[in-house]
Amino acid sequence: MKRILQTPISEQEARDLHVGDVIYITGAMFTARDEAHLKMLEEGEPFPVSGLALYHCGPVVRKDTAGWKIVSAGPTTSARMEIFEDRFLERFPVRAIIGKGGMGEKTLAALRKVGAVYTHYTGGAGALAAQAISDITDVHWLSELGMPEAVWVLSVKEFGPLTVTMDAHGESLYTTLGETVHENMQAIHDRIERGE
Amino acid sequence: MNDEELIRQLVAAIRKAETVLGKDVVLALKEASEAESGTARVQLETMLENVTAARDGSIPMCQDTGIQTFIVRVGAKYPGLSSLRSQIIQAVRRATVEIPLRPNTVHPFTGENPGDNVGEHVPYISWEIVDGDRCVIELLPKGGGSENCAALGMLSPGVGIKGVKRFIVDHVVGCAGKPCPPGIVGVGIGGGADLCLKLAKLSLLRPVGARHPEENVASLEVELRDLINGSGIGPMGMGGKTTCLDVHIEYAHRHPASLPVGIVYQCWADRRARVTIDAGGKIEVI
Numbered sequence: 001m002k003r004i005l006q007t008p009i010s011e012q013e014a015r016d017l018h019v020g021d022v023i024y025i026t027g028a029m030f031t032a033r034d035e036a037h038l039k040m041l042e043e044g045e046p047f048p049v050s051g052l053a054l055y056h057c058g059p060v061v062r063k064d065t066a067g068w069k070i071v072s073a074g075p076t077t078s079a080r081m082e083i084f085e086d087r088f089l090e091r092f093p094v095r096a097i098i099g100k101g102g103m104g105e106k107t108l109a110a111l112r113k114v115g116a117v118y119t120h121y122t123g124g125a126g127a128l129a130a131q132a133i134s135d136i137t138d139v140h141w142l143s144e145l146g147m148p149e150a151v152w153v154l155s156v157k158e159f160g161p162l163t164v165t166m167d168a169h170g171e172s173l174y175t176t177l178g179e180t181v182h183e184n185m186q187a188i189h190d191r192i193e194r195g196e
Numbered sequence: 197m198n199d200e201e202l203i204r205q206l207v208a209a210i211r212k213a214e215t216v217l218g219k220d221v222v223l224a225l226k227e228a229s230e231a232e233s234g235t236a237r238v239q240l241e242t243m244l245e246n247v248t249a250a251r252d253g254s255i256p257m258c259q260d261t262g263i264q265t266f267i268v269r270v271g272a273k274y275p276g277l278s279s280l281r282s283q284i285i286q287a288v289r290r291a292t293v294e295i296p297l298r299p300n301t302v303h304p305f306t307g308e309n310p311g312d313n314v315g316e317h318v319p320y321i322s323w324e325i326v327d328g329d330r331c332v333i334e335l336l337p338k339g340g341g342s343e344n345c346a347a348l349g350m351l352s353p354g355v356g357i358k359g360v361k362r363f364i365v366d367h368v369v370g371c372a373g374k375p376c377p378p379g380i381v382g383v384g385i386g387g388g389a390d391l392c393l394k395l396a397k398l399s400l401l402r403p404v405g406a407r408h409p410e411e412n413v414a415s416l417e418v419e420l421r422d423l424i425n426g427s428g429i430g431p432m433g434m435g436g437k438t439t440c441l442d443v444h445i446e447y448a449h450r451h452p453a454s455l456p457v458g459i460v461y462q463c464w465a466d467r468r469a470r471v472t473i474d475a476g477g478k479i480e481v482i
Contacts, residue, residue: 020235022238035307057259058259058260058298059259059298060256060259060261060296060297060298062296071255071256071259071296072250072255072256072257072258072259072261072298073259074246074258074259074260076260076341077341077344077374079374100341100373100376100432101341101372101373101374101432101433102372102373102433120432120434122238122239122242122243122246122432123258123341123373123376123432123463124243124246124257124258124260124339124376124463124464124465125242125243125245125246125258126246126250126256126257126258126259126260127246127249127250127253127255127256127257127258128242128245128246128249129246129259130249130255131249146299146302146309146311147298147299147309147311148298148299148300161238161242163235163238163434165434173434173435174372174433177428177429177433177434177435180428180435181369181372181427181428181429184426184427184428185365185366185369185427187426188365188423188426188427189362191423192358192361192362192365192423193358195358
């Protein structure tokens with residue numbers, strides 16, 4: 001059975017999640033990349049974001065007579081946001097971050113402190129992601145930041161599969177995997193050296 | 197030469213590249229999916245579902261529709277040469293609205309985005325003048341996440357081929373999930389700093405699974421692919437057996453004091469298309 005989280009997500013619901021869990025999100029989420037993070041830290045939130053999901057995404061959108069429509073909306077590389085995500089989380093307590101590629105130690109510590117998770121959505125799967133987005137309910141800073149960097153507020157239904165890869169207990173799939181890869185690399189270097 | 201018809205076909209080629217993943221890549225993803233289990237398999241299955249959704253809906257498979265890139269090999273006697281640049285630029289502007297594409301050209305100093313995927317030196321057009329009267333245009337729209345994982349190594353020739361292997365494997369594995377693996381690792385060896393990177397990018401035009409015609413280069417491609425896949429990085433950097441679908445290598449002769457190695461990574465959404473035009477104006481989109 002699908003594990004579906006409805007926004008606003010509570011701190012307890014976020015703390016109940018563990019690395020490896022697969023979830024789907026229904027409700028409201030918003031996009032923010034590099035520029036929107038900076039602007040929110042400088043100017044404050046353009047609308048109340050507490051308890052929502054933060055999506056690292058710069059979508060393709062189209063405007064028709066009925067308004068804005070999502071065309072393609074997969075995740076962007078989260079590592080770029082590592083430089084300010086801890087400050088962002090402490091100031092704007094979202095409960096789930098959706099991105100790709102994972103984040104670092106500073107974000108992991110902030111997830112633990114605030115009570116939130118980092119979840120991974122398959123990079124590049126923009127067409128599939130668009131199918132789970134039923135509506136664009138609002139957009140902020142579009143003229144200043146442009147389409148990819150603006151804050152798009154999305155209404156989503158069973159958005160996923162999202163794999164929890166960093167949880168509020170200090171666990172990170174990337175740390176564990178990093179250790180395995182490090183061991184494998186020693187064997188790979190030996191093979192190169194021996195010329196096999 | 198009918199200008200309007202060529203622009204229309206160039207837009208069709210951009211649409212094809214952005215919305216339909218090549219059979220070679222789909223096959224490689226399917227094979228990888230069958231070999232994996234758990235999270236790795238979920239990632240590959242999601243990619244394949246996404247490929248179907250993009251093709252059926254004629255929508256970009258990835259929201260990062262890339263920097264529009266055209267590799268043009270044009271015959272010296274091709275009659276439409278003088279208007280080709282402007283036709284490509286017009287096609288990019290039109291495709292941005294019609295498909296649509298994400299406006300991806302940002303002024304590096306002011307941050308201004310003109311909104312039409314056109315700007316200084318962009319779309320990127322690589323020109324090569326060849327014999328004859330035909331024109332072949334290869335499209336390689338390239339996303340930012342994978343392009344950020346490009347690298348240049350100006351190695352000391354003394355490190356030899358072992359040093360080249362170490363540089364490539366260490367770099368690709370170090371990028372982990374960032375370039376959306378499993379993708380294609382393009383490698384250029386020799387030439388100079390710019391040429392090795394260009395060769396790396398051009399190597400991506402080759403289909404997945406197609407080997408370099410020289411046997412020793414071909415075997416190095418296979419060896420590097422297997423070494424990288426032994427790392428355990430896996431699909432989307434979440435662990436697994438498939439970190440890359442293929443390695444493609446091109447080379448140039450090098451200066452005695454230099455051993456340049458360029459790496460250009462292409463994500464699993466390995467978007468490509470080709471337009472051929474003959475002297476009579478007959479256009480084909482492949």
